[in-house]
Amino acid sequence: MADPLEVRVVSADEVVWSGDAESVIAKTVEGDIGILAGHEPVLSLLAPGGVEVLLPGGQREIVAVDGGFISVAKGRVSVISEYARMGQGISVDQAERALADARAKLDAGEDDEETRKAYRRAEAQLSAARKAN
Template identity: 50%
Template sequence: MAGELNVEVVAADRKVWSGAASIVVAKTTEGEIGIMAGHEPVLGLLATGVVTVRTSEGEAVLAAVDRGFLSVSEDHVAVLAEAAQLADEIDAASVESELAAAGEDQAASRWAQARLQVAGVR
């Protein structure tokens, strides 16, 4: 359909979410990028953070992603992450414990913080 994106959010071990969307916003190593229908082809390196997908129905789908790639071609967006979780998959108490245990491990801290942000805790 014109004006829509076909979006897939995929982790290394599973498809996390797919559907039609009006916009996708993701954090790359170069900064935040917004993708709408008709966007030029792009291949970006994802930073650990939050990907926001605004569905065609207006719902916001939030996914925490841990590194990977963002690929845009024609009206298809693929978010290919090492790990990804939607809000309803996140146990905030467990992630808070992981964050406390991360100590000096910045990568683990960023991943925990992204999941807490998606879960609405931070």
């Protein structure tokens, strides 16, 4: 068996998750990427969504990110995002309401950076909550 990946998910103010993993699946702006041990180096922009970390033994962790970067090099995977939160701690109902609120603001013409950020964050939370629950 190959060595496990060393994974770190970092938000603007904390390490949200770190540990060994068998694989990582993330949504990039160019499409989904799957990472296993021995993966070629890569640096890519993340799209809002849930990053899936498959742990040894078959368990998985889901982390909501509102964008950012994913870097893979020498058996290490770094996910860096302004916002990152564990999917298990997110309610699907609350995420759906937050997304509907942000969408309503955008539809009403509030197309500023703060509203777009709230929309991306709610989209990421909903994706992660659905995968985790």
